[in-house]
Amino acid sequence: MATLLLAEVxxxxxxxxxxxxxxxxxxxxxxxxxxxxxxxxxxxxxAAAQLSGVGKVLVADDAxxxxxxxEPLAALIVALSPxxxxxxxxxxxxxxxxxxxxxxxLDVMQVSDITKVLGxxxxxxxxxxxxxxxxxxxxxxxxVATVRTASFGATATGGAAPIEAIAAAADPAVSSFVGDALxxxxxxxxxxxxxxxxxxxxxxxxxxxxxxxxxxxDKLGAAxxxxxxxxxxxxxxxxxxxxxxxxxVAPDLYIAVGISGAIQHLAGMKDSKxxxxxxxxxxxxxxxxxxxxxxxxxxxxxxxxxxxxxxxxR
Amino acid sequence: MAPLMKILVPVKRVVDYNIKIRIKSDGSGxxxxxxxxxxxxxxxxxxxxxxxxxxxxxxxxxxxVSIGPQQATETLRTALAMGADRGILVKTDGPxxxxxxxxxxxxxxxxxxxxxVILGKQAIDxxxxxxxxxxxxxxxxGQGTFASKVVVGDGSVEVxxxxxxxxxxxxxKLPAIVTADLRLNEPRYASLPNIMKAKKKPIAEKTxxxxxxxxxxxxxxxxTTEPGGRKAGVKVKSVSELVQKLHDEAGVI
Ligand SMILES: Cc1cc2nc3c(=O)[nH]c(=O)nc-3n(C[C@H](O)[C@H](O)[C@H](O)COP(=O)(O)OP(=O)(O)OC[C@H]3O[C@@H](n4cnc5c(N)ncnc54)[C@H](O)[C@@H]3O)c2cc1C
Ligand SMILES: Nc1ncnc2c1ncn2[C@@H]1O[C@H](COP(=O)(O)O)[C@@H](O)[C@H]1O
Numbered sequence: 001m002a003t004l005l006l007a008e009v010x011x012x013x014x015x016x017x018x019x020x021x022x023x024x025x026x027x028x029x030x031x032x033x034x035x036x037x038x039x040x041x042x043x044x045x046x047a048a049a050q051l052s053g054v055g056k057v058l059v060a061d062d063a064x065x066x067x068x069x070x071e072p073l074a075a076l077i078v079a080l081s082p083x084x085x086x087x088x089x090x091x092x093x094x095x096x097x098x099x100x101x102x103x104x105x106l107d108v109m110q111v112s113d114i115t116k117v118l119g120x121x122x123x124x125x126x127x128x129x130x131x132x133x134x135x136x137x138x139x140x141x142x143x144v145a146t147v148r149t150a151s152f153g154a155t156a157t158g159g160a161a162p163i164e165a166i167a168a169a170a171d172p173a174v175s176s177f178v179g180d181a182l183x184x185x186x187x188x189x190x191x192x193x194x195x196x197x198x199x200x201x202x203x204x205x206x207x208x209x210x211x212x213x214x215x216x217x218d219k220l221g222a223a224x225x226x227x228x229x230x231x232x233x234x235x236x237x238x239x240x241x242x243x244x245x246x247x248x249v250a251p252d253l254y255i256a257v258g259i260s261g262a263i264q265h266l267a268g269m270k271d272s273k274x275x276x277x278x279x280x281x282x283x284x285x286x287x288x289x290x291x292x293x294x295x296x297x298x299x300x301x302x303x304x305x306x307x308x309x310x311x312x313x314r
Numbered sequence: 315m316a317p318l319m320k321i322l323v324p325v326k327r328v329v330d331y332n333i334k335i336r337i338k339s340d341g342s343g344x345x346x347x348x349x350x351x352x353x354x355x356x357x358x359x360x361x362x363x364x365x366x367x368x369x370x371x372x373x374x375x376x377x378x379v380s381i382g383p384q385q386a387t388e389t390l391r392t393a394l395a396m397g398a399d400r401g402i403l404v405k406t407d408g409p410x411x412x413x414x415x416x417x418x419x420x421x422x423x424x425x426x427x428x429x430x431v432i433l434g435k436q437a438i439d440x441x442x443x444x445x446x447x448x449x450x451x452x453x454x455x456g457q458g459t460f461a462s463k464v465v466v467g468d469g470s471v472e473v474x475x476x477x478x479x480x481x482x483x484x485x486x487k488l489p490a491i492v493t494a495d496l497r498l499n500e501p502r503y504a505s506l507p508n509i510m511k512a513k514k515k516p517i518a519e520k521t522x523x524x525x526x527x528x529x530x531x532x533x534x535x536x537x538t539t540e541p542g543g544r545k546a547g548v549k550v551k552s553v554s555e556l557v558q559k560l561h562d563e564a565g566v567i
Contacts, residue, residue: 010479070457093477097459100444104451109413109532112442127441128335132344135536174456178472178483220567228496238476238497245436253566270544274564291547294556304553312557
């Protein structure tokens with residue numbers, strides 16, 4: 001049972017989503033080889049080689065993979081697939097884009113968002129925004145799966161897997177890259193942060209995220225998140241959205257500020273270790289999942305929280 | 315001027331997003347009897363986008379297709395009331411997996427020859443997020459998934475996508491496959507006169523066999539269970555009490 005793991009590389013750096021998906025991949029079938037596809041990805045490849053448990057690292061360093069376009073990348077995965085019984089990747093935007101395409105080319109039904117590996121072909125996955133958990137067994141000859149990274153810890157480092165350069169596959173030439181607008185941030189990534197503070201519609205404008213949330217996030221070393229309502233209104237960027245159709249997170253501490261707690265939002269954060277809710281409506285459904293609830297106006301509570309954290313630091 | 319094209323929009327009938335689902339006590343699945351059903355929210359966005367392209371003169375006809383039970387006709391009527399021109403119901407008994415849906419859609423694409431297929435990014439019942447990508451693979455088309463902007467050009471389409479870290483724009487040759495994300499547009503409500511008009515719009519009925527597709531599932535559902543619950547904790551009286559508890563009791567700060 002050999003497994004091919006699609007590495008997640010952002011800005012030339014290996015994302016820790018890879019190490020989390022590796023944990024699931026090792027449970028599905030070993031050896032696990034890691035595919036690092038991109039342009040200028042030597043550093044990411046050597047980081048992948050250090051993840052413990054990796055068989056070897058396959059590096060496809062080619063302009064065709066520079067922007068993660070699904071069409072050429074799926075063709076590459078399909079070309080490599082005969083040597084593998086399973087192809088997996090983390091549930092990131094990039095892998096969710098390409099893996100179903102590869103699955104269809106292999107005539108395989110993808111198992112999306114696995115949260116538990118019960119056997120080489122048997123998995124748990126959430127449906128209905130996490131309100132039900134399905135146990136599914138695949139009858140396909142090959143497994144194609146995405147891994148919900150919040151459900152798996154990262155593997156350790158300390159490995160020294162061999163790195164092998166591989167040739168690019170033929171590009172179907174139906175797509176091309178035009179441009180991107182990617183935010184650069186020194187903050188921890190939402191999906192790997194230990195602490196997250198998220199704001200909702202009650203933030204009222206983008207500047208309030210800066211004025212009220214950011215200082216607290218800085219003190220806690222936290223990532224910032226948002227509800228769909230806050231993103232739709234333009235208060236926060238799209239990739240901050242936590243929820244059923246945004247990012248799924250499970251930090252040690254999740255602080256929801258001015259978020260009502262719709263099931264679609266809860267779907268993305270209810271597995272957090274400790275949940276704090278700050279909301280002025282004591283009936284808000286978010287309090288039903290919060291370990292610590294504070295009924296308060298966020299515009300008073302957040303500056304106070306900032307001061308209290310400053311005191312704590314002294 | 316681009317050659318005038320048809321747009322195909324697959325729409326799925328799902329449990330309404332406001333409903334808290336119940337799991338059958340024998341663990342065999344989710345209770346669907348007597349539950350309010352609606353069009354998958356992402357598919358409403360897909361229909362809206364197709365209509366806007368037509369209104370902008372980029373398309374001549376918007377065709378909607380649903381794969382599901384007879385009642386999926388209601389979902390098609392909703393799309394027709396929004397302004398779609400005609401519908402296709404591919405009638406099935408049980409649920410159909412994304413791979414089989416994509417195969418059926420490939421057959422519909424071969425029959426209809428649309429320039430663009432706009433799907434939802436994700437069905438909120440199975441949360442699979444794969445049908446559009448699979449249809450693109452099976453038809454050899456380019457894919458613009460998680461779209462927040464769609465600009466149809468001459469023989470190609472530019473799609474701005476919501477990705478981790480921000481936005482990415484790709485150019486795809488037509489015919490192409492697009493999947494709609496939440497920020498693509500805000501779907502319109504159907505007006506009463508349009509709801510009346512929709513009743514007269516044609517809906518063709520087909521079966522998976524018409525497209526030579528075997529819908530036997532590849533994933534066997536062994537059981538369906540409740541997720542681990544969470545209980546409400548305590549209410550704190552002040553920010554200082556909150557910080558003290560997070561520090562001393564929970565140990566997370
Ligand atoms: C298909 C679909 C997918 C979706 N996916 C997601 C998703 O991935 N993520 C997501 O988050 N949502 C998602 N949603 C949206 C979800 O249903 C809710 O609409 C959304 O989460 C609400 O955001 P909110 O809590 O910020 O806003 P509201 O529900 O408007 O809540 C605002 C809260 O702020 C409180 N408040 C107001 N002023 C103050 C103040 N001064 N101080 C303190 N509290 C205050 C109010 O009491 C209220 O509880 C989805 C919906 C659909 C249909
Ligand atoms: N049974 C179906 N009938 C019509 N469209 C469907 C069906 N299943 C999935 N789709 C389309 O595929 C999208 C993604 O669904 P999924 O891959 O199941 O998350 C949906 O938003 C629909 O546009």
